[in-house]
Amino acid sequence: MTRLSVEDIQVSYGPRAALHGLSLHVGEAEIVALIGSNGAGKTTTLRAIMALTPPDKGKISFGDTDISRMSPPGVVALGIALSPEGRRVFPQMTVEENLQLGAYLRKDKNETAATMKRVYNHFPRLRERRLQMAGSMSGGEQQMLAIGRALMAKPRLLLLDEPSLGLAPIRVQEIGQIIKEINSEENLSIVLVEQNANMALRLCHRAYVIESGSIALQGTGEELASSEHVRKAYLGI
Ligand SMILES: Nc1ncnc2c1ncn2[C@@H]1O[C@H](COP(=O)(O)OP(=O)(O)O)[C@@H](O)[C@H]1O
Ligand SMILES: [Mg+2]
Secondary structure, eight states: OEEEEEEEEEEEETTEEEEEEEEEEEETTOEEEEEOOTTSSHHHHHHHHTTSSOOSEEEEEETTEEOTTOOHHHHHHHTEEEEOTTOOOOTTSBHHHHHHHTTTTOSOGGGHHHHHHHHHHHOHHHHHTTTSBGGGSOHHHHHHHHHHHHHTTOOSEEEEEOTTTTOOHHHHHHHHHHHHHHHHHHTOEEEEEESOHHHHHHHOSEEEEEETTEEEEEEEHHHHHTOHHHIIIIIOO
């Protein structure tokens, strides 16, 4: 079943279109990677899904619901959560306060404690540091917090914008493992935006290559990892 469907969208900043007729879909419990170089339009695609930069043409559906004209809080309430590029945790708040903020649009407030427990099970390091100021943690820990905060909304679709950015290779691997675990244990659909094509193609079920605002290639992670173009342009081999 299709969880998310993006059909032929155009998104502009002022007079300039950043996405030109971009289409993709994400199935139930699927990890879909979106790879591409800096400025290709990856973040804009996620922002369009979240209704932060709505499309001027095309359509975005979540299940059977057309979300292209919704407000960002409406999209979150429907079950889509974003862990933004650059993490953007609140540095002067504790880990736990940051997590609580992720649940602010939930109607079932009495169930957020159970979700927090699950988040802590995925990220034991966050449990250990729950009373620590978020700004005093390492980059990898802040990335975990950003993902954990998105999970607190209890989404059915999780959008991750460059979770590996700026992390040491060992941390990249660790985050990758946890993303896989969250996907399989929670049956959660995930869009994984990455400049680290190597990590993303290994982790995903399917992937899209975005170039200059539209999809240039698509396939399974394995198919794309063996494509000559992807190897040369994104894997450096
Ligand atoms: N707030 C903005 N205002 C104007 N142009 C923007 C803005 N954000 C992104 N862009 C432009 O849109 C294009 C796609 O950017 P982005 O989606 O951030 O790419 P990526 O995430 O793949 O690096 C780029 O040309 C970028 O310069
Ligand atoms: Mg980006």
